[in-house]
Amino acid sequence: MATSGASLPLLTNRTSIAGLKFYVLVIIFLAIAVSILLITVLCIRRNRSSKKSQMQVKVKHSSGTIPLVSKEIVEVIKIGNVIDDDPKMQKQVECEIEESSSVSVESPSPSPENIGWGRWYTLKELENATGRFSDGNVIGEGGYGIVYRGILQDGSVVAVKNLLNNKGQAEKEFKVEVEAIGKVRHKNLVGLVGYCAEGAQRMLVYEYVDNGNLEQWLHGDVGPISPLTWDIRMKIAVGTAKGLAYLHEGLEPKVVHRDVKSSNILLDKKWNARVSDFGLAKLLGSGKSYVTTRVMGTFGYVSPEYASTGMLNESSDVYSFGILLMELITGRSPIDYSRPPAEMNLVDWFKGMVASRRGDELLDPLIEIQPSPRSLKRALLVCLRCIDLDANKRPKMGQIVHMLEADDFPFRSDLRTREKDYVPSQADESKKVLYPTRHAEPVYKASWR
Structure with a gap:
């Protein structure tokens, strides 16, 4: 009791700070400490809520940073199924959309909701x-x-x-x-x-692409003269090759289309080609030379190695492009049972005609103005390179674009001049078929057996 009594006078003593009593100062300091603590807690909560709202804005109004697509799609599908099955969830989502719309005033694009890709x-x-x-x-x-x-x-x-x-x-x-x-x-x-x-x-x-697809213009009833001139056909081939080259060489992971065919090449009024229908596409990440998958595609366009092993990579698209280019040159379908047995399979017939040095007879009879021999030989060469049975020897799509656009393929005189300097390669062997010299072996005597 003596101690307690002694402390009371201490608390009631006046201090040198504005003459305030000691217990008043204690109360003031405690009030200041509590105020600082409350302000700190409120600031932390406000920062958390603002970060959360920013993330919602990013998801609903994609501001440029796109999340991993495959995961996002799964979430979209799951959310769609849950919302459809649960009326309460529908109301909840509608409320969240209304709340997020008030936050999205700060968003630079108040357009309809999207998640980065559409x-x-x-x-x-x-x-x-x-x-x-x-x-x-x-x-x-x-x-x-x-x-x-x-x-x-x-x-x-x-x-x-x-x-x-x-x-x-x-x-x-x-x-x-x-x-x-x-x-x-x-x-x-x-x-x-x-x-x-x-x-x-x-x-x-x-x-929307407003001029149909290539299959309709090649195999439909277009009259005695095709509107697809040789130059237009080569323009379509180059455009298609550029689109595929971008998928193979301009993206990471690269995209293998897996269903390159004439009906999937859409055309606009100026005959610009647009590759479509990616429903069978496969992604091929860096470090992977192929992906093993169930064999799918269209009969007549599928590469032999993919059909037999299920091992898919961009060279499978290259083979299919070679078949497509044959279609453009000949006007024939890859498989046509209405023709004589020797001509049913476009690849076999095409190879046989080139081997017999009858390449000019491969042209679609509906082409009114014949191409120059140089242009025809260049196109035939690309076809043969694309359908090489050794997938590793097929050119890349970027190389194909250059081959179709460049006008610098050597002819007989060039080959004779450079014959001593060149070490034979697969490319040279293919060129010998189309530009034979006196030293060349018989055309595809062994390689097509």
Whole structure:
């Protein structure tokens, strides 16, 4: 009790600070400490909430940094399925969208929601654009879906691909196409504008290319003279090669199309080629020389080594491009059972005609103006290089672009001049076939056996 009594006078003593009593100073210091602590806690909470809102804005209004596509697609599909099955979740998502819209005022692009590689369209929007998917708007149909011509609310024309939900194939193709070309922009590739994922529906919205596809112009009823002149055909070949070269050599991971064929080459009014339909595409990361996968593609275009082993890489696309170039030159389909047995298989017939030195007879009879011998030989050479049975000896797509555009292939006089200086290579052997010298061996005497 004595100690307690002695401490009370100490607390009531006046100090030198403004003449305040000691206990008043203690209370003031405690109040200041508590205030500082509260301000610190509030600042930490505010920083956390602002970071969270910024992340939401990035996801909903993609400001340039694009997340890993494959993971994002999985989340989109999962969210779509959960929302459709749970009405409470629908309301919750609608509330979150309203809340995020108030935050998105600071976003530089208050456009409709997207996640970095295209617009997220609702099913109702695409129904309105295509006339409720009317038959009159069908512009293409295949094993994996139906393509409709559509006009969006802003007046832009698009192609809407409604994927058939056949044993999960729609979801697979949806993921593959968005992952393969969602972020890609190239003048010779069909661009992906957006997509729709509602319930079981999976749709892809592309740029509309207004002049049909190459198959229609090569094998359709175009009259006695084809509008595809030799120069136009070579323009289409070069455009296609540039698009594939970008997929193979301009992207990481590289994209192997796996279904290069004439019906997948779309054309605009100026005959510019646009490679389309990436539903079977495969990604090939750095360090990988091939990927083993189930053999898929179109009969007549699939490379022999891929068909027999399932080992896929960009050389498989090169082989398919070689077949496509043969189509452009000859106007014939890769497999045509209506022709005589010796001409049913385009590759075998083509090789036989070149071996017999009858390359000029390979030309499509619907071509009115014949190409120069130099231009024809250059195209034949590219075909032969692309379909080489040794996949490692096929050229890269970038090299093919150069071969088709360059006009510097050596002819007989050039070969004779350089014959002593050159060490024979695969390229030289192919050139001997088309530009034979007096020392050349018989044309493809052994290599085609």
